[in-house]
Amino acid sequence: MTASHRRPTTREVAALAGVSVATVSYVLNGKDGRVGEETRRRVLAAADELGYVRSSSARSLRLRRTERVCLVVGSIGVPAYDQLARDLSAAADEAGYGVMTIVVDSPARADKAVDLLRQHVADGAVVAPSVPLADAQLRALTGSRLPLVVMSNAVAPDGFDVVRTSEAAACVEAFDHLAATGRRRIAYLAHEHELTGRQPSERRDAYLDALDRHGLGPELVVPGADDRVGAYRAVEALLARPDRPDAIFAASDRAAITAILALRDAGLAVPEDVAVVGVGNLEEGRITRPPLTTVGPPAMDFHDVARLLFDRVLADETPFDREITTSWSFIRRGSA
Amino acid sequence: MTASHRRPTTREVAALAGVSVATVSYVLNGKDGRVGEETRRRVLAAADELGYVRSSSARSLRLRRTERVCLVVGSIGVPAYDQLARDLSAAADEAGYGVMTIVVDSPARADKAVDLLRQHVADGAVVAPSVPLADAQLRALTGSRLPLVVMSNAVAPDGFDVVRTSEAAACVEAFDHLAATGRRRIAYLAHEHELTGRQPSERRDAYLDALDRHGLGPELVVPGADDRVGAYRAVEALLARPDRPDAIFAASDRAAITAILALRDAGLAVPEDVAVVGVGNLEEGRITRPPLTTVGPPAMDFHDVARLLFDRVLADETPFDREITTSWSFIRRGSA
DNA sequence: CTGTTAGCGCATTCAG
DNA sequence: CTGAATGCGCTAACAG
Numbered sequence: 001m002t003a004s005h006r007r008p009t010t011r012e013v014a015a016l017a018g019v020s021v022a023t024v025s026y027v028l029n030g031k032d033g034r035v036g037e038e039t040r041r042r043v044l045a046a047a048d049e050l051g052y053v054r055s056s057s058a059r060s061l062r063l064r065r066t067e068r069v070c071l072v073v074g075s076i077g078v079p080a081y082d083q084l085a086r087d088l089s090a091a092a093d094e095a096g097y098g099v100m101t102i103v104v105d106s107p108a109r110a111d112k113a114v115d116l117l118r119q120h121v122a123d124g125a126v127v128a129p130s131v132p133l134a135d136a137q138l139r140a141l142t143g144s145r146l147p148l149v150v151m152s153n154a155v156a157p158d159g160f161d162v163v164r165t166s167e168a169a170a171c172v173e174a175f176d177h178l179a180a181t182g183r184r185r186i187a188y189l190a191h192e193h194e195l196t197g198r199q200p201s202e203r204r205d206a207y208l209d210a211l212d213r214h215g216l217g218p219e220l221v222v223p224g225a226d227d228r229v230g231a232y233r234a235v236e237a238l239l240a241r242p243d244r245p246d247a248i249f250a251a252s253d254r255a256a257i258t259a260i261l262a263l264r265d266a267g268l269a270v271p272e273d274v275a276v277v278g279v280g281n282l283e284e285g286r287i288t289r290p291p292l293t294t295v296g297p298p299a300m301d302f303h304d305v306a307r308l309l310f311d312r313v314l315a316d317e318t319p320f321d322r323e324i325t326t327s328w329s330f331i332r333r334g335s336a
Numbered sequence: 337m338t339a340s341h342r343r344p345t346t347r348e349v350a351a352l353a354g355v356s357v358a359t360v361s362y363v364l365n366g367k368d369g370r371v372g373e374e375t376r377r378r379v380l381a382a383a384d385e386l387g388y389v390r391s392s393s394a395r396s397l398r399l400r401r402t403e404r405v406c407l408v409v410g411s412i413g414v415p416a417y418d419q420l421a422r423d424l425s426a427a428a429d430e431a432g433y434g435v436m437t438i439v440v441d442s443p444a445r446a447d448k449a450v451d452l453l454r455q456h457v458a459d460g461a462v463v464a465p466s467v468p469l470a471d472a473q474l475r476a477l478t479g480s481r482l483p484l485v486v487m488s489n490a491v492a493p494d495g496f497d498v499v500r501t502s503e504a505a506a507c508v509e510a511f512d513h514l515a516a517t518g519r520r521r522i523a524y525l526a527h528e529h530e531l532t533g534r535q536p537s538e539r540r541d542a543y544l545d546a547l548d549r550h551g552l553g554p555e556l557v558v559p560g561a562d563d564r565v566g567a568y569r570a571v572e573a574l575l576a577r578p579d580r581p582d583a584i585f586a587a588s589d590r591a592a593i594t595a596i597l598a599l600r601d602a603g604l605a606v607p608e609d610v611a612v613v614g615v616g617n618l619e620e621g622r623i624t625r626p627p628l629t630t631v632g633p634p635a636m637d638f639h640d641v642a643r644l645l646f647d648r649v650l651a652d653e654t655p656f657d658r659e660i661t662t663s664w665s666f667i668r669r670g671s672a
Numbered sequence: 673c674t675g676t677t678a679g680c681g682c683a684t685t686c687a688g
Numbered sequence: 689c690t691g692a693a694t695g696c697g698c699t700a701a702c703a704g
Binding site: 009010011021022024025026029031054055057058059060061062063 | 680681682683684685
Binding site: 345346347357358360361362365367390391393394395396397398399 | 696697698699700
């Protein structure tokens with residue numbers, strides 16, 4: 001590899017191989033058949049010797065296509081996103097595409113992400129659940145004709161596909177169960193974005209509705225579902241109240257699991273003294289004592305999402321908008 | 337926004353505004369002062385009307401620079417990576433750069449990631465700890481003159497900067513403490529990559545060394561540190577052994593925390609019956625009962641890493657290789 | 673202050 | 689089967 005200062009180009013490879021750049025391109029893109037075996041070998045040898053690597057910008061510009069897709073998530077450190085990334089990567093591998101992830105953990109970064117996407121850094125994108133993208137931003141993306149799959153219950157397909165969950169019904173079932181088993185004071189441990197975000201929260205709505213329908217006390221919504229430490233502190237604070245709850249519905253399994261620990265640490269029995277329900281159906285809910293009662297999908301599987309995206313990305317013309325619903329249910333185990 | 341089929345270009349904006357493409361470029365890149373106020377306004381209006389968004393491929397090709405950096409992680413779902421992404425994003429914002437993340441969770445994907453990076457999809461990259469990149473792959477990256485910061489104790493700077501930790505010494509201290517407090521049968525709960533990977537594990541080496549120095553029994557290394565469920569099952573299995581350990585050193589805090597739970601569930605007292613030590617110094621270690629004794633950095637802070645990267649990325653010429661060490665210590669709390 | 677123009681590196685038509 | 693020529697969309701000299 002003759003180390004030159006600049007990165008070598010097809011032109012240099014062509015020169016070294018004694019052929020034209022066209023031939024180099026054919027060889028490098030597997031369009032052989034057009035090229036003689038001997039020539040092909042010479043080109044490959046030359047490319048190798050120069051340490052040639054094609055420029056993705058130049059290629060993308062010419063092809064009007066990046067052969068990359070983007071996964072937009074709200075943070076890393078969330079178990080479900082991990083599986084999502086995995087499933088998307090698997091689909092991308094098949095299509096010969098790359099995957100890049102963008103983390104949007106603030107409105108400012110949401111703007112940056114939308115900019116990047118509109119500048120066509122990828123040929124399509126999946127927006128994970130609870131990413132704080134405003135409607136206007138979504139429209140900006142479809143406006144730039146970017147193949148898009150949005151995982152959200154808060155939007156309807158409109159130039160993009162939507163993947164929703166039947167979480168509302170499942171949550172209702174959970175709350176009805178709590179009420180039916182005699183819980184009178186149910187606390188809701190919320191994600192930060194449920195309290196500050198613009199998007200409505202079906203979980204929380206189900207909670208408020210259930211309180212109403214069952215004639216249960218004033219609402220008791222506290223933040224803390226985003227991380228374990230926050231959840232622990234939130235539960236501690238809940239227990240210090242004079243009107244201590246007899247049930248805790250946490251907006252995430254991570255928080256619910258932590259709640260079980262906090263309750264045990266406080267000397268309370270789960271579910272006898274306080275029932276606990278989570279959301280997400282994490283594997284981890286099976287190793288708690290008692291096992292976690294939760295609301296979620298039967299399994300973490302995002303192949304559908306990946307398929308939706310690549311259908312769009314690889315389609316010749318804009319396909320019809322689609323909407324699929326992953327079915328969630330109330331999964332009763334030991335904690336409620 | 338007159339929706340045309342193709343995305344509008346500077347040429348079209350120029351035509352609509354009645355100016356040249358150069359002027360459009362000047363305005364769009366904030367090189368005003370060269371451009372009259374009235375003209376500037378016309379250009380902006382035209383761009384807005386057409387819904388113009390610049391093409392990142394074309395710009396990158398021309399600039400020979402993508403204004404993006406890449407974070408390479410081994411999986412998402414790891415707390416430390418979250419902070420790393422955050423700190424890197426903050427630095428990127430300042431420099432006007434974007435951040436993309438690539439998840440490398442298999443050797444095959446490591447190859448793909450290296451390809452992407454060599455094709456210059458970003459102007460620089462940070463490789464997070466325990467990403468399975470072989471030496472040859474690292475060399476391939478520096479060969480293509482990519483600014484690189486590698487977080488690893490297993491490599492020396494060589495065309496890239498290295499961020500290492502003083503974890504070996506801290507682990508030694510932890511094991512010495514366990515031995516000094518009378519633990520005779522210490523189990524090591526390992527990450528999968530410590531068992532199958534090519535790279536040596538300082539933690540495990542410290543363990544083996546300590547057994548040796550203190551004349552302690554045969555080694556007892558089991559996998560399970562990668563996720564909580566695995567850790568729980570591993571500890572259960574450990575406790576079922578005839579030679580049940582009296583101490584567990586887990587390669588991650590998440591596993592250590594889970595170990596504490598598993599031990600409690602088994603009716604054992606921590607640390608009386610079994611001591612537990614983790615690695616990482618997660619916040620979460622403070623809310624366990626007892627609080628987790630661990631080995632790790634004083635705080636999760638990766639500003640240094642980000643600074644190293646951007647120093648390289650923004651430098652005019654290749655700077656000297658640097659190496660910084662983040663100081664880890666043995667943090668004794670209640671579990672050992 | 674603004675326009676003309678020459679590439680950045682690549683893929684691809686069209687001749688030969 | 690191979691080569692010359694064109695342009696993807698953009699920026700930055702250089703002219704005016």
